[in-house]
Amino acid sequence: MTFAFVDGTRLASWKLVTAAATLAVLILAVASPAPAQSTEEVQALRKAIEALRESQQRIEKELGEIKTLLRGRQAAGPEAEPQNVVLTIDGDQFKGEKGATLVLVDFTDYQ
């Protein structure tokens, strides 16, 4: 789950960079004194820029939400230690010394 968030942040950052770069290229394209650009082409470019702006805003919003989630997880700290958990080990299969002070109980699944 943690990795999913990290990957999500990276993905959102990458999308943001890509969108910003595309936007910059389009702005330059519109601003440049292109010799033979028709009105239709200029309008199409403006629409494309507007769409990119909206996309960028969406990504920024998503990034903000991911950051908030991550901050929440960090504030929660590591997993709380178990409280009042007592396991019976009588009759269980084990390796090591029978009278050992510390015991590692493994819950396992063969498949």
Next chain:
Amino acid sequence: MRDFPLESIHPHAFKAAEAAHCAADQGKYWEMHDRLFAHQRNLTAGELPGHATALGLDLPKFRQCLESGRHTAQVRRDLTDGETAGVRGTPTFFLGVMEASGSTVKVVRVIRGAQPFSAFKATIDAVLAAPK
């Protein structure tokens, strides 16, 4: 060692756990345990006797044990205990201190998932270093 067969996603895991206990009846729990892990794709009810044969177990006894469900309740108890203790997936390790009775363990740390040796060492060292 406790069993926590995730039946919803691993349909053969429960019977495999029982098979390990049936092998234990013949003194070969760990041999079966290791073999089942080494053959995780061959754990159907029809394939379990083959593992018993490979380990040199008495096959009729093994079959009788498995088919009668002699250890079903034991595996079910492990599942219930695990759920109560907070097991959500496997493997889950509980590190605890043996209580005076010698049959119960007071859990002090949980290690979830297949972690590297260093994670176990760090957890055990921290418990050993903690003031008593």
